[in-house]
Amino acid sequence: MGKKFVYDFSEGSRDMKALLGGKGANLAEMTNLGIPVPGGFTITTEACIAYGVAGKQFPEGLAEEVADHLAALEEKAGKKLGQADNPLLVSVRSGAKFSMPGMMDTVLNLGLNDESVQGLAAQTGDERFAFDAYRRFIQMFGKVVMEVDGQLFEDAISAEREKADVSFDNELSAEDLKELVGTFKQILEREAGRSFPDDPREQLDMAIAAVFGSWDAPRAVTYRRHYNISDDLGTAVNVVMMVFGNMGDDSGTGVAFTRNPSTGEKEIFGDYLVNAQGEDVVAGIRKTKKLAEMKDDLPQACEKLIQVMHTLEQHYREMQDIEFTIEKGQLYMLQTRDGKRTAAAAVKIAVDMFGEGLISKEEAVARVDAGQLDQLLHPMLDPAKEYDVVTTGLNASPGAAVGKVVFDADTAAARGKSGESVILVRWETSPDDIHGLIQAQGVLTSHGGMTSHAAVVARGMGKPAVCGADQIRISEEDRRFTVGEHTISEGDIITIDGTTGNVILGAVELVPPQINENFQSIVEWADQIRTMGVRTNADTPEDAEKAREFGAEGIGLCRTEHMFMTPGRLPIVREMIMASGTRERSAALENLLPMQQGDFEGIFETMQGLPVTIRLLDPPLHEFLPDYTELMVEIERLKLTGGSEADIAEREAVAARVRSLKEMNPMLGTRGCRLGIQWPEIYEMQVRAIMQAAAAVQKKTGAAPQVEIMIPLVGYAEELRRMRGLTVRVCEEVLAGAGTAIDYKVGTMIELPRAAVTAGHISDYADFFSFGTNDLTQTTLGFSRDDAEGKFLTYYLDEGIVQSNPFETIDVNGVGKLVEMAVDASREKNPGIKLGVCGEHGGEPDSVKFCHRAGLNYVSCSPYRVPLARLAAAQAVLEEKRMVFTTA
């Protein structure tokens, strides 16, 4: 005896998804719960695999098992497949463990032939319906089972319409459809080299084989390779008795959710149609009715449906998405599965179900998709409203904003201060635009990527931004921009959606962030579960304050360069950079010192003794300087228009300095600790400002801040040794001068592959490591983020060469591997070392889970993503426990 290849629905259960597929397992589960399901059986995934192994032959015993189960089904139905007077019709559907594009989906109405179509006509009293069903069956069968080009059938229908002189398919008469059946059969014979199989059992075997075969279709294989799904799983095949919702006014069909998937409310939710087929509901040909009305149309079936939905939800302990058909008053369930929902609904359902005693807190936490949570933390477009998108750029900073278009920062600042809502539209922004960005509701740029100035600043401010919208043409002179045929002038209102990158003309209503009690409950429960800390990336007291509201337990990354970019400071910073020697540079730094100290005091006070990791200056110096091409063009203009010698000379001096600082690849140039090592006076000023601020706050509040000083872009242990030496020396000087003692830590970013590979050595000089996975991704993959997103990386994502954007979800096999190596090597040499992540991955759920598995102590992310990280960190614990459980 071989394996059992076929299971009646009464023989299966929901735990048998691997063997019966998701659809089959749930049909079996419902059958065993006593819920009405049309009769049927499932051919196992093992049969599919055996079919492949046997060289595309049914494995021994399968044909007989199918025959037995078909006979049992016929007996139960009191009909026979293909019988002339009272035919049994079946659907054949694939159903793998995971749903998978590229696989054969469904063949309906199987069992029809020239004889049984007459029986169907008699049963339904509708000859047109019967022949329409027949031609649909032949068309579907021809296309997916016999692999005939579907266009040929569509062409034949067009020809038939022309001949009948009608406009729509549903105007074709029964006679027209009969003729079409004949034409379809000819097409089949001509194209497939064999005639349409009249024998229903042959139809069934061919359909089963086609489902099996589609497991190895190129698209399915590609999909599996990309998602790392084993080729050995196979697909199951469900053979289900057809039931018809279009058998009169006591029949109907619909789809429903056990709760409102949009709000999470516990209410009846769904659509249905009387006297209709399932595809009519989906296709939107007729206007559907709300499920609430069904109790008037079909009272008994409605009562039964509500009872079934309750049973299913109690049984599955999860919101269900169901399909049903009522045939002559009799309810049949055709599918049940866990329902998709909005973030708001997910939160409410999880909290409610815990309240109802259906699920535990852990389950509630596990149920909310952490990635979705971001939706709730920014104002967003009202999902109920419709609107036209005129162009789409990069979704650089989430949330939506509405405002009047302005084209320069001064106007934005002026109008913004006077209370107007404005959107700053620029080719690209620069540090000179900060005052405008602060006052604008959002920013739209035609240039620049996810790490452009506008994008970085907007994310830091939690302000919506759409960047690199390269379809828009800005004319600052004329105070307008064009996109396609539209022209938008200064003062016109637009809406930008930084969550999707969409740009919309006019105002769209926004809904506010949805942080409610339910939301609070979920993240607080998450806190009880998670073992990894959650900090925030914050550069200002305002950001820090916001992040604390969201539950941040410290600052994991305080960037000091943005502090240099405010309009009041930029001239001093430029002085520092243009300085011809150490003495001049030190003078400029002296001016910056009290400003920096003030920044740090504000942040330390806000964080009230929570740890604050401050990164010393990181970006290439030329980021603070004017654009080289613009300078050269200006010099040319001055020369040709009689500009003064002095003006020209001044600009040429600036141009010379910019040229000398210009780099081919600034990402790989003089930045990070390479600045601090060559011009130690810069880092000395910063360390001095930090410790003087710490001492001042200690004096003022009586409590010392937890100071962590971070050296960026270390690649050699020797770099950190020196910079640690400098840091400790200056700290001790300041503390001695202030006559106080404050603990401080010195650590580094791990953001270069060399740092990861040699982390053991580097850990000799570090109290902590923070993995800068943004830059580590750029160097490990050789992807400049500015040059990849919107360009080749977008192509790679579209083409499935990479599965997910490695700047959003950490590249586990490449970057992740380096992180793991560094964790192992540094913990071995320096067991007390504290390890965290401060790249944007710290706010992305899959990456947060990776960080937990890799054994990091904390993640740090933007303020708005802190709740999401808290949730994902808890889910990582739950997933780990489950894994331990299942492998035990």
Add this chain to the structure above:
Amino acid sequence: MGKKFVYDFSEGSRDMKALLGGKGANLAEMTNLGIPVPGGFTITTEACIAYGVAGKQFPEGLAEEVADHLAALEEKAGKKLGQADNPLLVSVRSGAKFSMPGMMDTVLNLGLNDESVQGLAAQTGDERFAFDAYRRFIQMFGKVVMEVDGQLFEDAISAEREKADVSFDNELSAEDLKELVGTFKQILEREAGRSFPDDPREQLDMAIAAVFGSWDAPRAVTYRRHYNISDDLGTAVNVVMMVFGNMGDDSGTGVAFTRNPSTGEKEIFGDYLVNAQGEDVVAGIRKTKKLAEMKDDLPQACEKLIQVMHTLEQHYREMQDIEFTIEKGQLYMLQTRDGKRTAAAAVKIAVDMFGEGLISKEEAVARVDAGQLDQLLHPMLDPAKEYDVVTTGLNASPGAAVGKVVFDADTAAARGKSGESVILVRWETSPDDIHGLIQAQGVLTSHGGMTSHAAVVARGMGKPAVCGADQIRISEEDRRFTVGEHTISEGDIITIDGTTGNVILGAVELVPPQINENFQSIVEWADQIRTMGVRTNADTPEDAEKAREFGAEGIGLCRTEHMFMTPGRLPIVREMIMASGTRERSAALENLLPMQQGDFEGIFETMQGLPVTIRLLDPPLHEFLPDYTELMVEIERLKLTGGSEADIAEREAVAARVRSLKEMNPMLGTRGCRLGIQWPEIYEMQVRAIMQAAAAVQKKTGAAPQVEIMIPLVGYAEELRRMRGLTVRVCEEVLAGAGTAIDYKVGTMIELPRAAVTAGHISDYADFFSFGTNDLTQTTLGFSRDDAEGKFLTYYLDEGIVQSNPFETIDVNGVGKLVEMAVDASREKNPGIKLGVCGEHGGEPDSVKFCHRAGLNYVSCSPYRVPLARLAAAQAVLEEKRMVFTTA
């Protein structure tokens, strides 16, 4: 009983370098050979370590052992340390296993005090000499042993000179010097807080302690950390009886080599002085005499010396560098060590010594410094000539060149063709300059790094280049450049030395490459030993031909992009890039196809069946386009000077395309296989050209080329899977069309950290890997070569943060680790995979040795470095065998 801490010279041997230091071991070896060496003893490195462990105290027993050995020495010498009438004087010298900067070197004349100085005066009959020796001893002792600021002594000497009204130290009289002795003692007492020790034994103990202490001097510690030398080695201390070469005309002193260190000739070579001290020879105060003349001046000592030199060379089986002193006719050897020599000498000596039966072939191969060999392969400045260097740029391509300065490629091409020698001087070169580069003797640029256009092209052509000489100011308009106070006009002659980066005004005589029979012997012996293959990086038949002459066994990297940059093709390449769609692009590619095919036919024919690895197009497309800033300035000029609308529009279109292709970090942008994946027609054309060329050559010569097609910049296995698919498809099409069969391999560069980390996966689709260690270094270290060399990397090298330029010598701990990971993972999954290196490291000896240890199958380097790689590969085998031997 403790350890034995002191060894008389008669107790040691040259095998005891670890215990006695290099100097002490060789003094002992000479003593035991019966060669005259002044009496003395060595205090062991273990004593030094014990001194540190004991908290800077002499370990138990050391003082007694020193006393015993001193007594023995006094007895042998018939003098006593510090004795008033016949004093023994000694020198105290450090001597570690490795010589090391920062450690105390020497104290001479130890044993002098107010009494014994009189004895010395009596012995020498020269009171002035005695007091000069005495004040020198106090000065040296004060500075290095008692750590008094040396400037104070210099100031005192100046004061004494003024007082005596003389200009030079040697004009000071015995009386002046006596006074100075007094002054020095006062300085000592004031600064060190104790008086000068009159007791000679105290002097000795203090000097020994000072040598011990200098082992832990900061500079020595830093040096050891950088060169990975253990802190546990310690330094030995040699106490040697002073002998004097200035005791009359039967005395003298000198240095010598056992063979000519410049040519390698077996001849007497050295300098000496009659009646002089060792320092007089070195300081160049008196004109030295050639050693050949010594047999007239000091016939007996000379005969003895020649005999000793012969004995030493026979004994050490290596050319020796010696120091000697003759005191009253008696020869004393003060030092012997292996002598440094030029590359030419190294080769000749190694081959000669094999011929003399002194050493084996393996030893001969091991004796030649592979790194030095490069000197012999290019014309170079005559080392005998003197010249003034006006500025120094990057040594971008080795060898020297002399020629007339020209400032544009057209002039260079015209003058070059007419037989003039010209040096092309440019701010930077571009593809438009190729015809000028071809005709020029060398190139000098004021901008651009080691991978700038000029540098890469010049290295490819084996032509000298000095790049990034940023002190020179070029005025193309005025046809001249300035550097410092010099102005060089077109037609003026300069000399550039690409080996050092030096620029010299006027012509300096060059010596031709020194490839002779000895050179051939060494590399042929190396071939018998090495196990790793040596290929070349060659883009043209000429390069390939040159490399074959140098012994290349195939082409490891044939870059196709340089083929795109010749003046005839660049317009077509620009058409391809500017193409608005696939059709236009394909048309341009059609035009390139026959040109590329011609290129490959030439190379295949030259390589006569040896493997040829061809890399498909790699660089970012914008490299082929005009400079953006220049374009924008030109547009501004046209606008302001009434240029035609059409001209402006045309340039604006070009500018728009350049802007859209411009990248923030081109190194990490759309290049390598990212081009081939997005625009497959480019790679299809190239593969077609390769296989059509292979088929044509097969037809013509009857033998098929060994074709290896290499896909650049793979980071994901999926990229290679697709590009391999494309390659195989096109190859099969071509072969089917040609009706022939040719084997070909498809592989990839491993040049991204992700590729190294996921090499196991990638190896599924690769017949070979070639490690592109140039780019792998850039991404692993986060060093853009263009932005690092001459900037922060130069600073890092100067400061000792990195030990060697990672673009020259592979970074073993970082990049090397990734290479090793990739080798392991790929060999495990794909044991037949062929592994090589094609970065510039393939031509650097230490890196070649690393490649051997890592288990690579071959290295590939520029044609001129092939002999060097052959030699280094053999030395790697020898080093490995020795390691096995010593650890067994």
